Amino acid sequence: MQPILSTLAETYESLGLPLRSIENEYGPGQVECTFNAQPAAQAADDFLLFRTATRQVCRRHGYLATFMCKPAIEGYCTNGWHLHQSLADSSTGQNLVHA
Numbered sequence: 446m447q448p449i450l451s452t453l454a455e456t457y458e459s460l461g462l463p464l465r466s467i468e469n470e471y472g473p474g475q476v477e478c479t480f481n482a483q484p485a486a487q488a489a490d491d492f493l494l495f496r497t498a499t500r501q502v503c504r505r506h507g508y509l510a511t512f513m514c515k516p517a518i519e520g521y522c523t524n525g526w527h528l529h530q531s532l533a534d535s536s537t538g539q540n541l542v543h544a
Contacts, residue, residue, distance in 0.1 A: 449508060453498075
């Protein structure tokens with residue numbers, strides 16, 4: 446999967462998406478992308494851009510990208526889209542969740 450993952454990473458960078466990591470997960474064809482924390486409205490806009498770009502890049506390379514949950518398949522981990530949230534003091538930048 447490395448060639449398409451590298452292409453996706455380059456695309457995200459060119460679009461200004463704050464990619465932290467892109468890697469294989471536990472199931473076949475399962476990939477995890479993580480991004481730097483940012484304000485909620487920007488994160489929402491970037492998610493739509495990320496999803497659209499991912500589908501377009503994959504389609505152009507003969508792959509189908511989906512963001513649907515994978516059901517329980519014996520011997521593999523289930524998965525689904527999820528969001529991590531953080532909370533920081535706007536004046537100091539101090540993490541208020543893990544203080």
